[in-house]
Amino acid sequence: MPRFLARRLGQALLVVAGVVVLTFAVMRLVPGDPAVAFAGPKATPEQLAAARARFGLDDPLPVQLWNYVRGLLAGDWGISLRTRRPVRDDLYLAFPASLELVGAALAVAVAAGISLGVLAARHNRRLPDLGVRLGSVLAVSVPVFWLALAMQTVFAGNLGWFPVAGEYDSSLDTTSPLTLWTNITIVDALITGNWPIFTSTLWHLVLPALVVAAYPTGVIAQMTRAALIEESGQDHARLERALGFGETSILTKFALRPALNPVLSLIALVFAYAIVNGFLVEAVFNWPGLGRYAADSIRSLDTPAIAGVTLLVALVYVLANLVVDLVQGFVDPRTRAR
Amino acid sequence: MTDVTPLGRRLPRLPDGFAALGAVLIVAVVLAAVLAPWLAPYPPDEPRPLERLLPPSGAHWFGTDQVGRDVLTRILYGGRTSLLIAGAVLGVSAVAGVALGVVAGYAGGRVRDVIMRVTDVFLAFPALLLSLALAVVLQPGVNTVILAIAVTWWPWYARLAASVAASVATRPYVDAARCLGVPAPLIILRHVLPNSLTPVLVQLSLDVGGVILTSAALSYLGLGAQEPVAEWGLMVQQGQTLFSTNWWVVTFPGLAILVTAFAFNVLGEGLRNALDPRRAVR
Numbered sequence: 022m023p024r025f026l027a028r029r030l031g032q033a034l035l036v037v038a039g040v041v042v043l044t045f046a047v048m049r050l051v052p053g054d055p056a057v058a059f060a061g062p063k064a065t066p067e068q069l070a071a072a073r074a075r076f077g078l079d080d081p082l083p084v085q086l087w088n089y090v091r092g093l094l095a096g097d098w099g100i101s102l103r104t105r106r107p108v109r110d111d112l113y114l115a116f117p118a119s120l121e122l123v124g125a126a127l128a129v130a131v132a133a134g135i136s137l138g139v140l141a142a143r144h145n146r147r148l149p150d151l152g153v154r155l156g157s158v159l160a161v162s163v164p165v166f167w168l169a170l171a172m173q174t175v176f177a178g179n180l181g182w183f184p185v186a187g188e189y190d191s192s193l194d195t196t197s198p199l200t201l202w203t204n205i206t207i208v209d210a211l212i213t214g215n216w217p218i219f220t221s222t223l224w225h226l227v228l229p230a231l232v233v234a235a236y237p238t239g240v241i242a243q244m245t246r247a248a249l250i251e252e253s254g255q256d257h258a259r260l261e262r263a264l265g266f267g268e269t270s271i272l273t274k275f276a277l278r279p280a281l282n283p284v285l286s287l288i289a290l291v292f293a294y295a296i297v298n299g300f301l302v303e304a305v306f307n308w309p310g311l312g313r314y315a316a317d318s319i320r321s322l323d324t325p326a327i328a329g330v331t332l333l334v335a336l337v338y339v340l341a342n343l344v345v346d347l348v349q350g351f352v353d354p355r356t357r358a359r
Numbered sequence: 360m361t362d363v364t365p366l367g368r369r370l371p372r373l374p375d376g377f378a379a380l381g382a383v384l385i386v387a388v389v390l391a392a393v394l395a396p397w398l399a400p401y402p403p404d405e406p407r408p409l410e411r412l413l414p415p416s417g418a419h420w421f422g423t424d425q426v427g428r429d430v431l432t433r434i435l436y437g438g439r440t441s442l443l444i445a446g447a448v449l450g451v452s453a454v455a456g457v458a459l460g461v462v463a464g465y466a467g468g469r470v471r472d473v474i475m476r477v478t479d480v481f482l483a484f485p486a487l488l489l490s491l492a493l494a495v496v497l498q499p500g501v502n503t504v505i506l507a508i509a510v511t512w513w514p515w516y517a518r519l520a521a522s523v524a525a526s527v528a529t530r531p532y533v534d535a536a537r538c539l540g541v542p543a544p545l546i547i548l549r550h551v552l553p554n555s556l557t558p559v560l561v562q563l564s565l566d567v568g569g570v571i572l573t574s575a576a577l578s579y580l581g582l583g584a585q586e587p588v589a590e591w592g593l594m595v596q597q598g599q600t601l602f603s604t605n606w607w608v609v610t611f612p613g614l615a616i617l618v619t620a621f622a623f624n625v626l627g628e629g630l631r632n633a634l635d636p637r638r639a640v641r
Contacts, residue, residue: 032479039480047492154377158628162568162620166579167595167613174602297485301576305599315491316580331492335483 025350025357033343040335041093045086048328098332099325103318108329111314116333117204118188119310122303123295125207125226126233130295131288134238135281138245143272145250153242160239165298169232169305176228183228186307189221229306233299237291244287248280282353289345293338378629384622392438401429403436404587412605422607424598430607434615436589441619444505445570449563451509456516457552457559463517464524465543465551471521478514486511486573491582501590504574504583512570519562523555530554557634565627568620575616591616 060072073079077088092099098108141153177185184190188206193199197217202209207226210219252258253268253276261271300312307313311330318326350357391398400419407427415422421430463474481489490507497503527533528551536546575592577583584590586597591612598608 032476035476036479036483039476040483043480043484044492047489047496158377158621158624159617162572162617162624164572164575164579164592164595164613164616164620166576166592167609167616170595170599170602170609171613174606178603293485297487300487300491301579304580319491319580319582327492331484331488334485334488338485339483 022350022357026347029343029346029350033339036339037336040332040339041090042086044328044332044335045089047331048324049082049085093332098329101318101323101326101329103321103323103326108325111326112311112329112333114204115309115311115314118206118308119296119299119303119312121188121205121207121222122226122229122233122308122310123292123299125230126295126299127237127288127292129230129234130237130241130291133234134241135245135277135284137238137242138249139272139277141242141246142249142253142276143269150246153246157239157242160235163235165232165236166301166305168235169229169302172228172232173305184225186305187225188309189218189225193218193221229299229302229308232302233295236298237288237295240287240291241284244284245280248283249276252276252280282349286345286349289338289341292341293334296334296337377625378632381622381624381626381629384618385626388438388619388622389442391435392442395432395435395439399429399432399435401432403432403589404428412601412608414605415607421611422605424594424608425601425605430594430611433589433594434591434611437591437594437612437615438619440501440584440588440590441571441574441616444501444508444574445567447505448508448512448570448574449566451505452512453516453559453563455509456513456518457520457555459513460517460520461524461547461552461555464521464526464555465528465547467525467528471525474517475521478517481511481514482518484511486569487576490573490577491580499582499585501584501588504577507577508570508573512566515566516559516562519558520555523558524551527551527554561627561631561634564623564630567623567627571616571620571623 060068064072077085080088096109098112100106101108101111104111137153137157141150144150173185177183197215199206199209199215199218200213202212207219207222209215210222249272253271255276258271258276261275262268266274296311299308299310300315302308303310303312304316311334315327315330317323318330395403405428407423410419410423410427412425412427413419413423419429419431421434424430424433459474463471486508489511490504493503493507493510497506524547533546533550536550541549574583575590575595578590578592579596581596584593586593594612595609595616598605598612602609
């Protein structure tokens with residue numbers, strides 16, 4: 022286990038280094054002068070020179086890369102050209118809102134996906150199975166921004182069951198202000214006992230979370246079904262059948278645990294995908310997360326902010342994969358060998 | 360094994376026509392895209408201010424959009440854009456990825472390690488994210504979309520090809536060729552490559568839907584195809600404020616994306632079950 026741990030950590034560090042270099046390279050390709058974007062079109066040559074000096078744009082590229090890496094390590098993610106605040110502070114506010122949305126969506130997706138996978142495997146090739154398979158292919162094929170618009174129009178606009186947009190009713194900020202601990206609104210509202218904001222956030226979460234959950238639910242249901250059907254053809258399932266266990270209890274008592282191993286590694290993949298898919302959903306539902314921040318940054322060609330978002334999501338992805346590999350290596354020693 | 364269940368719980372086994380349905384839909388979508396200039400009832404980019412936002416009718420089956428263009432016509436032309444993007448992205452990714460992957464798989468050792476670490480870096484960026492960053496940096500347009508998605512897509516092919524090629528490289532006929540003194544490039548080209556292609560073809564068919572969804576998402580964000588090009592994601596974006604009042608402007612382009620992605624996904628799954636029995640689930 023220690024050797025596996027060391028090798029896997031080393032790999033992850035290498036990937037992180039590559040991610041940093043690639044992010045830097047992409048950002049250097051930007052047309053236009055970041056100094057102009059920061060100082061404004063009417064800046065005097067002196068102001069431009071000051072901006073260039075401030076961002077180190079006169080240095081040779083390797084020096085800029087070195088400074089960039091040093092800054093990242095020291096917690097300096099650059100200064101947003103748009104909000105004029107440190108990118109790190111902006112991300113610190115936006116990321117928790119995305120986590121809230123994606124966390125809620127994944128909770129729904131894991132519960133629904135595994136249940137539907139069990140249902141489909143139990144009735145392999147029969148009506149419920151075909152229904153689940155059809156539904157799961159549709160869920161992975163639907164354009165998420167279109168689904169978001171449709172749900173918003175129908176359930177918030179026409180029927181008025183749910184709020185149209187936002188994270189919670191902003192008038193609550195004055196009547197029952199929220200004390201921030203984790204910056205994740207729903208968690209903070211829960212631990213400080215702020216029920217008005219808690220229920221309002223929960224209510225606002227329903228539609229965007231369901232939309233983000235569609236894709237992972239479909240993938241998890243398909244994967245669970247496939248793994249369960251394979252498991253239920255194994256020798257141990259024959260033994261259990263001979264011992265008189267019914268098909269349902271074979272699936273849920275014996276086949277489900279080994280079948281969940283591939284599903285677990287899938288969740289890491291789906292997690293990062295859901296964050297980025299969430300960008301589109303955040304744009305529709307005006308959710309104050311990374312996606313809205315990225316969209317605003319893109320519109321104003323705010324390179325440090327875009328680099329920050331890109332880097333953060335890539336790091337989250339590497340971390341999620343690392344955690345899953347380590348957990349799997351711990352649970353199932355066979356996966357430690359490459 | 361479900362046949363041992365008690366009679367009372369048994370539901371009829373149904374024929375599985377998903378793959379066939381996918382194939383039929385794909386033929387329809389491709390034909391519609393190729394024949395768009397002949398099938399389309401109106402010119403694709405001619406604004407008619409007097410015919411703005413007409414609901415679906417005999418003259419305009421899918422209605423007209425905010426500048427009076429026929430929605431059905433633009434969907435037919437949009438299919439050309441989407442299929443062109445998907446073809447170009449997958450062509451570039453498969454060629455680049457398979458070339459690197461086959462070399463990595465055959466050579467093994469250090470070469471493979473280096474190439475796989477490079478793919479790890481690219482895979483750490485979810486496709487839409489790196490495409491987003493690239494699309495900001497470059498001029499938005501169809502070519503940028505192709506480049507941006509291809510950059511994030513090739514590593515999957517490199518990994519797939521590497522793992523297949525590594526197992527092909529241990530086959531007796533490859534050993535035989537090596538013993539006969541056939542140079543490595545020729546072995547790769549004549550023996551390893553052709554025998555590594557089946558999983559790649561299956562993956563290609565599975566990926567068309569994903570590429571179409573990603574390119575539509577980029578267009579929806581305004582980073583992809585630009586007016587007056589007909590593109591489904593762009594049509595949804597431009598009509599989104601009209602959803603509650605003029606549903607057809609947004610609904611039909613979205614359905615076009617859904618149906619196309621669905622068709623390629625089910626066909627890909629069917630192909631995988633037929634051609635790659637190891638990973639098949641029945």
